[in-house]
Amino acid sequence: AQSVTQLGSHVSVSEGALVLLRCNYSSSVPPYLFWYVQYPNQGLQLLLKYTTGATLVKGINGFEAEFKKSETSFHLTKPSAHMSDAAEYFCAVSDGLRGGSQGNLIFGKGTKLSVKP
Amino acid sequence: KAGVTQTPRYLIKTRGQQVTLSCSPISGHRSVSWYQQTPGQGLQFLFEYFSETQRNKGNFPGRFSGRQFSNSRSEMNVSTLELGDSALYLCASSGQGSTDTQYFGPGTRLTVL
Numbered sequence: 001a002q003s004v005t006q007l008g009s010h011v012s013v014s015e016g017a018l019v020l021l022r023c024n025y026s027s028s029v030p031p032y033l034f035w036y037v038q039y040p041n042q043g044l045q046l047l048l049k050y051t052t053g054a055t056l057v058k059g060i061n062g063f064e065a066e067f068k069k070s071e072t073s074f075h076l077t078k079p080s081a082h083m084s085d086a087a088e089y090f091c092a093v094s095d096g097l098r099g100g101s102q103g104n105l106i107f108g109k110g111t112k113l114s115v116k117p
Numbered sequence: 118k119a120g121v122t123q124t125p126r127y128l129i130k131t132r133g134q135q136v137t138l139s140c141s142p143i144s145g146h147r148s149v150s151w152y153q154q155t156p157g158q159g160l161q162f163l164f165e166y167f168s169e170t171q172r173n174k175g176n177f178p179g180r181f182s183g184r185q186f187s188n189s190r191s192e193m194n195v196s197t198l199e200l201g202d203s204a205l206y207l208c209a210s211s212g213q214g215s216t217d218t219q220y221f222g223p224g225t226r227l228t229v230l
Contacts, residue, residue: 034218036221041223041226042223042224043121043207043221043222043223043224044207044209044221045221046218046219046220049218090160092160104150104162104165104173104175105150105152105160105162105209105219106162107152107159107160107161108159109159110159110160
């Protein structure tokens with residue numbers, strides 16, 4: 001069965017500092033990996049995704065993530081935090097219907113990012 | 118292109134009642150998935166519909182059901198509401214199915230009193 005672990009339910013950084021949000025996954029087949037962001041009282045917005053190919057994935061708003069198969073990780077980074085980055089971030093995994101399984105998204109518990117001025 | 122729309126945005130019901138939530142996917146998308154989000158359990162998959170057929174189902178009781186119409190619009194129904202059904206219900210649509218990126222609507226906030 002697939003699963004996602006996000007280390008740290010709350011992360012606080014200063015404006016301009018590096019943002020690092022950690023995600024580890026478990027999957028029996030090559031995974032599709034996603035990062036979504038959720039602002040208060042809103043739905044989920046896709047930041048970036050990895051399916052196949054280049055392991056360093058660039059997304060919107062300056063975010064990027066690197067797929068490391070050996071570490072089963074897909075950590076999200078941004079070189080310089082902005083106040084507008086304050087939100088909750090979710091890592092998700094899907095097997096994309098391979099291996100006869102379901103293909104629905106399995107989410108981590110989320111990480112709330114606070115950005116201090 | 119218009120995004121995923123969900124109606125209503127907010128609902129208040131009492132225990133024992135039933136409720137129907139609606140989701141209109143992005144034009145051209147044939148797959149609609151539903152998720153429940155609560156502070157305790159996080160985001161959990163309810164079910165997915167593709168071309169009017171339920172393709173996948175999560176681990177929820179039979180009180181939770183859904184359907185999809187020929188225009189890909191989807192509804193989910195919860196019968197005999199319980200306090201624990203209070204949650205944000207999110208709908209997501211994708212093109213060819215779950216292998217494609219899922220785009221989420223703003224959600225329906227259901228409160229059960």
